[in-house]
Amino acid sequence: MLRTIIAGLKARTARLVLSSVAIALGVAFVTGTLVLGDGMSESLRDEFAKGARNVDASVTLDRSSSSSSSDSSDGPTGISPEMLAKIRQTPGVAGADPRDFQQVPLLASNGKAKPAMAVPLASNEKLREFDVVDGRYPTAADEIAVDKRTATTAKLTIGQPVVLLGKDDKRLTFTLVGTYQQGTNSVSLSGGDHIGLTPEAFQALQPDQLPYEVVATAAPGVTQQQLVDNIRNAVGAGFQVQTGEEVTRQTMAQVSSQAGEFTTVLLAFALIALVVAAMVIYNTFTILVAQRTRELALMRCVGASRGQVFRGVLAEALVMGLTASVIGLFGGIGVSALLQRVIFSFDGGEGVVRLPVSGTTVLAAFAVGTLVTVLAAVLPARKATRVAPVAALRSQPDSGEEVARTGVLRVLTAVLFGVIGVGAIVFGMGIDDEETAMVVSGAGTMALLAMVLVLGPLLVGPVNRVLGALPRALFGVPAKLASANAGRNPKRTAATTAALMIGVTIVALVTVVANSAKETANAEIDQRMPADYTVSSVVYDRPLPKELAAQLAAVPEVAKVAPTTVVYGERAYFTGIPRDAIGDLFRPTVTSGSLADLGDGTVAVNAEYAKRQNVSVGSTVEVAPQEGTPQRLKVVAVVEGQRLSDGIMTLETSLRFPQAVEGYDSILVKLKDGVANGRAAVEKVTDPSPLAVLDSAAETKEQLNQQLNQVLAFIWALIGLAVVIALFGIANTLTLSVLERTRESALLRALGLTRGQLRLMLVVESVLMAMMGAALGLLLGVGFGWVITQALSTDTMAVDLVVPFGQIGVMLAGAVAAAVLAAALPARRAARTSVVAGMAEA
Amino acid sequence: MSALVSDVGTRTAVAAANLVKVYGKGDTAVRALDGVSVAFTAGRFTAIMGPSGSGKSTLMHCLAGLDNVDGGNVHVGGTEITSLADKELTKLRRDRVGFVFQAFNLLPTLTAEANILLGLELAGRKPDREWFDTIVDVLGLRDRLKHKPTELSGGQQQRVACARALVARPDVVFADEPTGNLDSRSGAEVLDFLRMSVRKLGQTVIMVTHDPVAASYADRVVLLADGHLAGEIDNPTADSVLSALKHLGA
Numbered sequence A: 001m002l003r004t005i006i007a008g009l010k011a012r013t014a015r016l017v018l019s020s021v022a023i024a025l026g027v028a029f030v031t032g033t034l035v036l037g038d039g040m041s042e043s044l045r046d047e048f049a050k051g052a053r054n055v056d057a058s059v060t061l062d063r064s065s066s067s068s069s070s071d072s073s074d075g076p077t078g079i080s081p082e083m084l085a086k087i088r089q090t091p092g093v094a095g096a097d098p099r100d101f102q103q104v105p106l107l108a109s110n111g112k113a114k115p116a117m118a119v120p121l122a123s124n125e126k127l128r129e130f131d132v133v134d135g136r137y138p139t140a141a142d143e144i145a146v147d148k149r150t151a152t153t154a155k156l157t158i159g160q161p162v163v164l165l166g167k168d169d170k171r172l173t174f175t176l177v178g179t180y181q182q183g184t185n186s187v188s189l190s191g192g193d194h195i196g197l198t199p200e201a202f203q204a205l206q207p208d209q210l211p212y213e214v215v216a217t218a219a220p221g222v223t224q225q226q227l228v229d230n231i232r233n234a235v236g237a238g239f240q241v242q243t244g245e246e247v248t249r250q251t252m253a254q255v256s257s258q259a260g261e262f263t264t265v266l267l268a269f270a271l272i273a274l275v276v277a278a279m280v281i282y283n284t285f286t287i288l289v290a291q292r293t294r295e296l297a298l299m300r301c302v303g304a305s306r307g308q309v310f311r312g313v314l315a316e317a318l319v320m321g322l323t324a325s326v327i328g329l330f331g332g333i334g335v336s337a338l339l340q341r342v343i344f345s346f347d348g349g350e351g352v353v354r355l356p357v358s359g360t361t362v363l364a365a366f367a368v369g370t371l372v373t374v375l376a377a378v379l380p381a382r383k384a385t386r387v388a389p390v391a392a393l394r395s396q397p398d399s400g401e402e403v404a405r406t407g408v409l410r411v412l413t414a415v416l417f418g419v420i421g422v423g424a425i426v427f428g429m430g431i432d433d434e435e436t437a438m439v440v441s442g443a444g445t446m447a448l449l450a451m452v453l454v455l456g457p458l459l460v461g462p463v464n465r466v467l468g469a470l471p472r473a474l475f476g477v478p479a480k481l482a483s484a485n486a487g488r489n490p491k492r493t494a495a496t497t498a499a500l501m502i503g504v505t506i507v508a509l510v511t512v513v514a515n516s517a518k519e520t521a522n523a524e525i526d527q528r529m530p531a532d533y534t535v536s537s538v539v540y541d542r543p544l545p546k547e548l549a550a551q552l553a554a555v556p557e558v559a560k561v562a563p564t565t566v567v568y569g570e571r572a573y574f575t576g577i578p579r580d581a582i583g584d585l586f587r588p589t590v591t592s593g594s595l596a597d598l599g600d601g602t603v604a605v606n607a608e609y610a611k612r613q614n615v616s617v618g619s620t621v622e623v624a625p626q627e628g629t630p631q632r633l634k635v636v637a638v639v640e641g642q643r644l645s646d647g648i649m650t651l652e653t654s655l656r657f658p659q660a661v662e663g664y665d666s667i668l669v670k671l672k673d674g675v676a677n678g679r680a681a682v683e684k685v686t687d688p689s690p691l692a693v694l695d696s697a698a699e700t701k702e703q704l705n706q707q708l709n710q711v712l713a714f715i716w717a718l719i720g721l722a723v724v725i726a727l728f729g730i731a732n733t734l735t736l737s738v739l740e741r742t743r744e745s746a747l748l749r750a751l752g753l754t755r756g757q758l759r760l761m762l763v764v765e766s767v768l769m770a771m772m773g774a775a776l777g778l779l780l781g782v783g784f785g786w787v788i789t790q791a792l793s794t795d796t797m798a799v800d801l802v803v804p805f806g807q808i809g810v811m812l813a814g815a816v817a818a819a820v821l822a823a824a825l826p827a828r829r830a831a832r833t834s835v836v837a838g839m840a841e842a
Numbered sequence B: 001m002s003a004l005v006s007d008v009g010t011r012t013a014v015a016a017a018n019l020v021k022v023y024g025k026g027d028t029a030v031r032a033l034d035g036v037s038v039a040f041t042a043g044r045f046t047a048i049m050g051p052s053g054s055g056k057s058t059l060m061h062c063l064a065g066l067d068n069v070d071g072g073n074v075h076v077g078g079t080e081i082t083s084l085a086d087k088e089l090t091k092l093r094r095d096r097v098g099f100v101f102q103a104f105n106l107l108p109t110l111t112a113e114a115n116i117l118l119g120l121e122l123a124g125r126k127p128d129r130e131w132f133d134t135i136v137d138v139l140g141l142r143d144r145l146k147h148k149p150t151e152l153s154g155g156q157q158q159r160v161a162c163a164r165a166l167v168a169r170p171d172v173v174f175a176d177e178p179t180g181n182l183d184s185r186s187g188a189e190v191l192d193f194l195r196m197s198v199r200k201l202g203q204t205v206i207m208v209t210h211d212p213v214a215a216s217y218a219d220r221v222v223l224l225a226d227g228h229l230a231g232e233i234d235n236p237t238a239d240s241v242l243s244a245l246k247h248l249g250a
Ligand SMILES: Nc1ncnc2c1ncn2[C@@H]1O[C@H](COP(=O)(O)OP(=O)(O)O)[C@@H](O)[C@H]1O
Pocket: B023, B024, B030, B031, B032, B050, B051, B052, B053, B054, B055, B056, B057, B058, B059
């Protein structure tokens, strides 16, 4: 038996290699994902290990006891310098340093500020979190060190001055003394700049901000527990003192769950790729067994038992699965290395490519590659055992037997899926919470997808007739033959195209939803920004100087300016805007009440906020800012369509809150009609201000669209793999079909079909199959996209369905091109076979 | 009818001169055809006979332009075909040659009618409806036209193949063991039709067979042995063919 199996594998090498590629790609994706996830958490852990090294005790505010007894406004917000001094003097403490961070504007060479993350660098050498790359750590208050990448992007060299914007935009000049390596963490991945100062200089930036943590290292011979006990005694109540080990444990748990989330997202895509690969494998084995009916029957004739035939087919799958798993495993490691390089290149800096291959990964690779292959082969193998020995005696290998017996069971299953799907969609749309609604409706759409998959063989006929019409009209006989071939075995065609259909459905769904969201956001920006330009601050938390508004108003090209302020309450924020700008530069839709009543001490709230807080026109809301006294404001209107904030008030009202007094959040600028070069005129004013940046609605949209496009590109790339596997499936089926039809091709050639026409016939067949998958997938994807946008729509915000015809066109063109490519090899082979050789084929 | 058969014995439909066909190379080379020269007259039914492996199919393939030759030349209706490129050969087969093979003559995806008209469609020619009806009626296929090949008996399938070969009015019809897979009654029907198409419709038919009874339907038998021409019989009967074969030592 073994010898027969090996002989069989040898004889069908080409076909098996093709199928193996599909499996290997699936395995590569799964292992690549796992290795990447492991690598990321390893690097996060290493990063944390740097922060935790030599930390024997950590002191933080005890939130649980302080928040209950006193209001947040009068309790301590951090660890005071006195407390730090106390800790430093505690017996057993060899050194202690604060841990903190804050955003500080860093002045780039063009005079414009950009936000940088500043941290205090430990004075105690043992407690330093970063490794110096060049130069040294700052020791004096006027010295600074920057992250290596920041030095590169901001073009800073050691010895040069570095300017930060302190309070009230005071320029603070430091001397750059060194660069350090930050490694991979959330800050470095976000691509922001990173700078380090001495603790004293850091404290001077924001004297009233106190560090959230103080870490201490123990003197020789002092255990972590002893140190913690000593510190606890010294600092008294209101602080949480933990050993370094405890902190490490807690943070590790957080780190792995962070890395885990990313891996989960990738694994979801890997799962799709896997399902598609499994379908391709299943289909391949079904065809292989069908084609070998005679051979298997002959084996039965010469005395092979059913079990032997079954085991023979399974053994073949096993060999194939194992080989593909090994290839896929190594491929996956390569994919992961590649992805990390891509991430690093976005990042700008170089990082260490980590490729940890855990036991789980290896197990997953083999489980996926081997198990899926063997499982996919079980059904065809069972079919093989049912081959009657007499089949060997039939002259024509009859793979037509697998032609759809579209049983009642199939229809019933489809109906079941349909009912579940429609039910879930209708139910989901009724749910208020957007996220839950999307998940429930999304699950419903997947049930509908399953329904279409089950119905597949029944759909092939009609869909083929419709899609075949155009090529038949264009190419005549070869296309007619191709269409007949595509429809001759509905089960096979359905299984082949289903893989592509799944991929295209998901791509189309994501694309439609993303574009709908984009359009909705764009429409909102248009509504929100009737002004020509918005001047805002580059650094969050750093308001614009008030003189800027007056300067802008004085520009001859400017018709009107409207400064806005922002007021943060508890879990809500409000916009302050001049009375005369409301309804002009700022025009929300009023659902109840009237904006005319918006005067001193009143507020117009967003419909969403009104719903959340259960307030309406006439009620009073209390706005409690972080600093200053709470204010009670009367609601005079409910507005919607603008999601700028939870509500609007007049500029004067907003000045009751200390934050709003500091400066403006933004300044809306409207130009006079028909002025040319308005932008230049405005820039003349904003350019000297380091914080001010000019935005127009168009630019904001552009930015937003770019971000969305990036996400979309990422998803296209991920699903792309599933699509590639699906196309391999088409190439696979086509190759097997061509082999099966060698005699037919020869007959056609004898009757006068030219080589070119034969090739054309196969290309058209391939395109027809791809189109069946792509067209159905697009139809489903757009439909599902509509469902999701409906689910996402709320009373206050309707997400309009936008069908991106351009992108859909690209997808269809891509499918056609790929199908032509998939047909290339089989077509070449078919056309090369001579008529006589083809006729001689059994 | 007399007009149709007027050039019997005068015009050559297919001719081969010094035909050589070698399979393989070196020690294992087989000279399947070793200098065969033979001519087939238009409007006649010729059978090529010989023992198994004597080169019958090879000769037919070379005559029909299905296979290239290693020496000599072939004329079909006055055209020298051994120097033609694949495109021209394809066109020749489309327009001037009809085929009936032993099996797998029909495309399983097409109905009987579509199979019959396939060659014409490939050539982009309009079928002559009257001629089509004549053939279909003679072959008794009228009520089978809408059936797929799997729904037809072996004999019916071969009759559909014959109809396809004749509907384009080719210069010559080649048939390779057309009755090889049929029972004797179905075989006789097919052979009757081939003979009738020659006698009444003026068709030229060249048929390969190893069956003396089948050969007896022909006007003339060409005998082949080991790639050589080994004799001819005019107006053969089953007995005369059988004794000629015995003579060859088959
Ligand atoms: N494709 C081929 N390769 C090698 N030898 C062949 C091939 N086809 C036929 N032959 C050999 O050529 C000879 C003639 O074959 P063929 O014409 O098929 O004989 P017939 O049809 O009379 O039985 C035989 O010896 C056969 O083995």
